[in-house]
Amino acid sequence: MVSRIGGLASGMDIDSIVEKLMQAERMPLNKAFQRKQTLEWQRDAYRNVNVATQKFKTFLNEKMWLQNQLMKKTATSTNENLVSVKATSSATGSLNIESVAQLAxxxxxxxxxxxxxxxxxxxxxxxxxxxxxxxxxxxxxxxxxxxxxxxxxxxxxxxxxxxxxxxxxxxxxxxxxxxxxxxxxxxxxxxxxxxxxxxxxxxxxxxxxxxxxxxxxxxxxxKNAILKVNGISMERSSNTFTISGYEVSLKSTFNARAGAIDRQSAAHLELINAQNAQPGLEADRNNKLGVYNSYKNGTYKDEHERIFGKNNLTVEQQEKFDKLSDVGKVSLLNATDLTELQSLSIDFTDTESIKSSINNSSLTDEQKAKFLRLSADDLQVLKSPDGGALLQRAQQADFENSYKALDKKFLDSLTDDDITFLTNIKGKDNAAIDLELAGQSDEVKKKFSKMDRVDLNRLAELSDSLKDFQQFSAVEKTNNENLAAYKTAETNVQSGLKRIAEAQKSYDNANEAVNNTPVDTSPTVTPVSLTSTTDTKSIKESIQEFVKTYNEMLDTLNGLLKEKKYRDYPPLTNEQRQDMSENEQKLWDEKAKSGLLRSDSLIRDGLAKIRSQFVSSVKGLGDDTIDSLAEIGITTSNILSDGGKLVINDDKLDAALKKDPDQVVQMFTNVGSITTITDEKGRKVTQDSRGITYRLRDEIDALTKNIEKKAGKEGKTEQTYTLGKQIIDSDNRITKLQAKLKDIEARYWKQFTAMEQAINKANQQSGMFMQGGGF
CATH class of the missing domain: 2.60.40 (Immunoglobulin-like)
Structure with a gap:
């Protein structure tokens, strides 16, 4: 550290001089700070764009996304005292309630x-x-x-x-x-x-x-409600239910006797139909069960035994085999190993002594390693007289498990060339495998080059059996299909039994209703008619809100694109802020932040794509006179200062809603897709059947994604977006400049200190001469 001498000898204000010198030196650092601040403001401005677009997208999702959000219907009943009704957005046609025999x-x-x-x-x-x-x-x-x-x-x-x-x-x-x-x-x-x-x-x-x-x-x-609707007698567990989009509420019975008899007849017929259908379902189930059992006990069994061996264990031996904890480890043994094991005198009930007994035996190191991997229970089972049969069965089971572990789609895809390659690499090291693979066809290379070498070696070990595995895979597939067909048939039988039980219950309910309903001598009541109409007023209000919300978003984005930039108002440094009042700082910051996104290409291009969605028609709706916004009276304002705002022609919108309100709603909510077709002249033509809401959401998502690439979003690290990386670069530059300024300031002080020391020394010499002259 430099010792600082502050002008005692020279009489100069060294602190002030160094400070003024450093002010000039700090200019690059101040620009770096201002650059960083501008980048941070710009990042925040971009994120505010996403806030504005997401607000509009939220409106689309909540108000314009689904048909029932836009489509409001009203329903009327010709007799509210008997049946009241409400309409959902899916209400269609009309309903005639001819009778209500019983309320729930x-x-x-x-x-x-x-x-x-x-x-x-x-x-x-x-x-x-x-x-x-x-x-x-x-x-x-x-x-x-x-x-x-x-x-x-x-x-x-x-x-x-x-x-x-x-x-x-x-x-x-x-x-x-x-x-x-x-x-x-x-x-x-x-x-x-x-x-x-x-x-x-x-x-x-x-x-x-x-x-x-x-x-x-x-x-x-x-009791269930019993009623007759549009000629069909039916039951409902509640007096309020939905049918054909109508929410119907039954309030009183009418034409009850006739309705109860209708229900009795319909329920009886359903019961007969259900009972008549059941024998066919059971016959089909029995047939499919026979096919499954015949194939399973014939072709499937024969192929299984041919490939994996026959299980020759007795019942008692199978019980012992089932006690083996790890068949895979047992299968690694051979007949010699088993003979050596059965000759050992080991107390398998003393777990502690097993390890030492095996290690101190005359077994080979390889045999010791095999036995030590087995549990005491496994060793005890294998040491029995049945050990040989159990070992053979373990080897069969392990071989079958190797088949089960294979991906069947991959197994079925193997060609003769694939299997030949696997046969050639069996037992070879990785270098030899690579050499063998280099000489194979592109198809073989594509299939095996990226496979893990351990998995590839395991597959190669099974190469001699892969053909058999492929044949058994086909047999197993047929067996599984037979089983699935039987299970489906069994499900149908159970469904049939349930149908009979429910039909019987309905018939009993209908009989009870008939018995409890006296003969009605009053005149027959006119059926209650339920009809619905589309509430075009609510659709129009939603469309008006859509235009208003879109224009608000447009105002925000256009304001940013047209905002004036004040180049003479860079971000304030800390030193500058100390010399200004709070209000002056606020006014300065407002001008410094202004115009950060002026004529920004990212926003401008995004807006252009959003606006373009209003121009083209929505294909596949039916009536081509109501398939674009312009045709229902929504166009872009011709006033230049409006910046592309939407305006509504009320007369055209009312006319479209009157003509076909459903298609107007579909124009916004249709899911659709973008497809390419060939027209009558052989040209490729792109058709877009997506509704306006879907199009706008997709374009907003694309703009949002592009902005997030540049400015990130809350919680993202600065390394993940473009401006963030520039901010990091600015931080690095600031750090380097700060270190450089520290060195420069130290150099200035070193120079002035040396000057002070020289002046002080000269003063001392001068004083000595003056003293000498006085002598």
Whole structure:
């Protein structure tokens, strides 16, 4: 470190002189800092572009992406007192509700009255061993819940009232009520379960319900709604359901007797059809089972035994074989190894002595290594008189496992040339394999050159068996196909049995409805007609919001492209900021940040591609007079200062919506694709059937990706994007300049210190001369 002498001898303000000299030297460093600051501001400006485009994309996803986001429909009923209706976006055509024979109702179980009160402890009912109950109930789709709901409690602390509260707060699907010593359970969902299992099913802890009188409960069975729609009699588990896009709510029965008889007839016919179909399903299942068993016990078995050997183990020997923990290690032994093992006197019950006994035996080192890899149990099994048969079977099993480990698609793809190559490299080292591979055809090279050498050597070891493996692979494939066909047929049989059970249940329900519905002497009620209309007003409002949101994004991006750049306002250095007020710094920064993306090609090109999506038509919609934005009244403003904003011609949009609102919606939401076709003149023509929303999203994604390549995104390291790498370069330059300035400042101080020392020495000599003259 340089010793600094600050002008004591010369009388000069060395600190001030060095500071002024360093101000000039710091200019490159200041420019480097300003360069870094500009890059960081530019990075943030690019990211703000993505914020603006992602805002528009979010709007597209939430409001314009799906047909039901745009398409709103209203529905009307000709008799709201009998049937009310709502329309979903998929509502089509019209529905005629000709009769409602029965409304859906929920199952209710009312237990026998007992002498308990709500404060009775559960332990007083069933003791302390029962700590939970299980319930299953009918779900909203009319099926019994697949999984039971478990409700836990402390029998020594919890009371009946607390149990009721826990049931009601659970997802068991029932409402419990306890009053006057009686427990009532009501299914939350209406309807009758088709499986016939009941709508409320007890599982674990049923004895608690029995203690509360539910074993002698009075049960009011749930019922399905029975109705006739467009000539078809049907059942629904709820009084509110969706059909053909209409959400229908049944409020009252009408034409009930005729409707019940219609349902009885339809249900009976379905039952007969289901019963008549079942023998055919069972015959098909039996036939496919026969085909599978015949092939499995014939061709498949013969080929398996030919290639992998026959399992000749007795039942007792197979039990011993199954005890072997690692068949692969056992298969490495040979007959000589087994003979040596059986001659050894080893206590296999003493695990500690096995290792030393083997090591101290007369076995070869290779044999010792093989045996030490085996467990004590394996060695004991192999030492039995059946060891030879077990060893042979282990070798068969290991060989079969080598086949199972092969990729069957790869195995089937092997040609004669491939197998010849594998045969030639068996047992060779990598250098020899490379030499052999060099002389092969391009097809062989392509298949094996990139294969791991260990895997390649294993495959080569099996080369003599690959032909057999290929033949067995074909046989195994047929066997598996036969099995799959049988399983499908068995599934069909089970589905048929379920169909019969459900048809029987429906028929029973219909019979009950007929028996419970008296003859109606009142006049026949006119069928209730349900119709829907498209709400074009909501579609228009969505399109108007789309144009407004797009124009807002356009304003933001155009503002950045046209923003004025103030070249006389570079970023402030720390020293400059110290001489300015906070307000002055703010005003300066505003000008310094202005115009960072002025005429930026990345944004300009991205905007151009986005705008181009509004020009071309959406192919494949049908009516070619409503397949582009211009045809429905949405065009680009002809005012230059608007910068390409969209404007709406209300009259044209209203006319298009009136003519075909569905196609107007499709123009935005159609999934579509980009395809190339050949026209009648033989020219290649590109057609785009993607909707406007899909096109815009794809272009926004492309712009976003390009910006992220240049400016990254939050959380990304600077090495992963272009501006980040430039910022790193600026940091490196700043570090080097700082080190250089430190050396320069040290040099200045060294020079001035030397000057001070020289002046001081001259002054001392002068003083000596003056003293000498006085003498």
């Amino acid at each position: 109702s929920a199952t209710q179980m009312i237990g026998e009255q007992k002498g308990h009160t709500g404060t009775t402890k559960l332990s007083d009912l069933v003791g302390e061993s029962v700590k939970s109950i299980e319930l299953r109930a009918i779900d909203k789709n009319g099926n019994i819940a697949e999984k039971a709901t478990t409700i836990s409690f402390d029998p020594t602390k919890d009371t009946i009232n607390e149990l009721v509260k826990k049931i009601n707060q659970s997802n068991a699907g029932v409402t419990a009520l306890f009053e006057n010593g009686q427990l009532s359970l009501t299914a939350n969902n209406t309807g009758s379960v088709k499986s016939g299992s009941g709508e409320i099913v007890f599982g674990q802890g049923k004895e608690l319900f029995d203690a509360l009188g539910m074993d002698n409960a009075t049960t009011k069975l749930g």
